[in-house]
Amino acid sequence: MSIPLRTDVEELFDVPEVRVAAERIMPEPYRDFVNNAGMEETLRGDVAAWGELNLRPRALVDVSNVDTSVTVLGQQIALPVITAPFIGSSFIDPEGEIASARGTAHAGSIMTLSMMGSRTPEQIGPESAGRYWQQLYWVRDRDVVEDMVARAVSAGASALCLTVDLPVMPSFPGRMRDAAQALGEHWGAGEHSMYVARDYRDRPFGATFPNPAVSWSDLEWLRGLSDLPLILKGIVRPEDAVRARDHGASAVVVSNHAGQGLRYSMPVAHALPAIVAAVGGDLEVLADSGIRSGFDVLRALALGAKAVLVGRPVLWGLAAGGAAGVERVYSILKDELAEAMAITGAPRIADIDEAVLAPVRMSARNG
Numbered sequence: 001m002s003i004p005l006r007t008d009v010e011e012l013f014d015v016p017e018v019r020v021a022a023e024r025i026m027p028e029p030y031r032d033f034v035n036n037a038g039m040e041e042t043l044r045g046d047v048a049a050w051g052e053l054n055l056r057p058r059a060l061v062d063v064s065n066v067d068t069s070v071t072v073l074g075q076q077i078a079l080p081v082i083t084a085p086f087i088g089s090s091f092i093d094p095e096g097e098i099a100s101a102r103g104t105a106h107a108g109s110i111m112t113l114s115m116m117g118s119r120t121p122e123q124i125g126p127e128s129a130g131r132y133w134q135q136l137y138w139v140r141d142r143d144v145v146e147d148m149v150a151r152a153v154s155a156g157a158s159a160l161c162l163t164v165d166l167p168v169m170p171s172f173p174g175r176m177r178d179a180a181q182a183l184g185e186h187w188g189a190g191e192h193s194m195y196v197a198r199d200y201r202d203r204p205f206g207a208t209f210p211n212p213a214v215s216w217s218d219l220e221w222l223r224g225l226s227d228l229p230l231i232l233k234g235i236v237r238p239e240d241a242v243r244a245r246d247h248g249a250s251a252v253v254v255s256n257h258a259g260q261g262l263r264y265s266m267p268v269a270h271a272l273p274a275i276v277a278a279v280g281g282d283l284e285v286l287a288d289s290g291i292r293s294g295f296d297v298l299r300a301l302a303l304g305a306k307a308v309l310v311g312r313p314v315l316w317g318l319a320a321g322g323a324a325g326v327e328r329v330y331s332i333l334k335d336e337l338a339e340a341m342a343i344t345g346a347p348r349i350a351d352i353d354e355a356v357l358a359p360v361r362m363s364a365r366n367g
C-alpha cells in the first residue's frame, strides 16, 4: 500500500484534528482495525469515562513555572505520556516504528515497540535515546520469547512490557474481521518483528500466538531471562495487580487494550482507583485506553496513575506526518497538560492529586 502526501502537522490544534488528518490518508482496512469497527463499545466507554471526570480549578497558586516532567521506572521523561505498543505502523509510514521512535525521542519520552511490530529491536534501540521498552506477547514457542528478550536487552531496552490481556484472540465481528484478515495477509509475509528478528517462518503466526496456557507461575522464567524491570500490561482487577507485585513485576499498565481484547470491559478510569489503592505504594501504576488529550492525562494522574500510554493518538500522528506528526501529538498533549496543571493549581506533577477532580457523588447529587 502506498502512503499519500502528508499534512502540515504544525497546523493541527488537537488530537481530534490529527485524527481527521490521519483518517483521510489511512488505508481503509487499517482505519477500520484502529477504530474497532463493529466492536466499539469498550473504547467508547473508556473515552466517555475519562470525559465524565470533571476538573476543578484552584485559585491563586503561583504557576509561573509549570514542569510536566516525571520519572518512570528510574527514567526521567518530559511528560507523563509514553508511546504504547501497536502493530501496523508500516501501513501508514514507510519507516514504520522507526518514525514513531524518532518522534517520541524528540518529545523526550519512551517508545514501546510491539513484538508484532514491523521493525526490530536493533532498529528501534538506536532511535530511542535510551528510552525504549520492548513489548512481549507470550507466544507458544518459548524460544521466540527468549530470543526477543535477548535482542531487546542488547538493543538497549530499559524495560520489558508483557501484555497479559489476550489469552485468546477475540472473535472480531464484520468489518473488524475483514480488516484483521486483510492485515493478516500482509503480516503473513513476515512483517512481524518476531519474524523479522529471526527466521520463524516454519512456524506460522497462528500456530504460535496467542498462548492460552500461560499463568502466573510462568513469570519466574521470564524474569530470569534478564535484569530488566517487568511491566504487566492489561491489568484491570486489583487482585491481579497484587499478584503482579507478588510475582516481581515493577509496574502494571491498567488497560483493556482499548477495546481490542475483552468486549464490554469496564473502563480504565473506573478500574484505576482500586488498583492504585491496592498496589500504588509498591508498584508504578500506569494506565491507557482512550486518553485523547492533556486533560485526560491530568485526570488519569489525579486518579493515581504515574503516567499514561497512548496508542491511537501517536498512530494518527504517525499517519498524518511521520516522526514530525508523532512529535506534534506529544507537543499538543504537553501544552494541554501544562495548561490544565496551571489552572488546577498544580505546577509540578507531584502536586496533582484527587482534589483536582470534582467528587463524583457530589456532582451527581447536584444534578
Ligand SMILES: Cc1cc2nc3c(=O)[nH]c(=O)nc-3n(C[C@H](O)[C@H](O)[C@H](O)COP(=O)(O)O)c2cc1C
Pocket (backbone or CB within 6 Å): 033, 034, 084, 085, 086, 087, 088, 114, 115, 116, 117, 135, 163, 233, 255, 256, 257, 258, 260, 288, 289, 290, 291, 309, 310, 311, 312, 313
Ligand atoms: C492498531 C492497534 C494495534 C495494537 N497492537 C498492540 C500490540 O501489538 N501489543 C499490545 O500490547 N497492545 C497493542 N495495542 C493496544 C495499545 O498498546 C494500547 O493499549 C491502546 O491502544 C491504548 O489505547 P488508545 O489507543 O486509546 O490510546 C494496539 C492498539 C491498536 C489501536
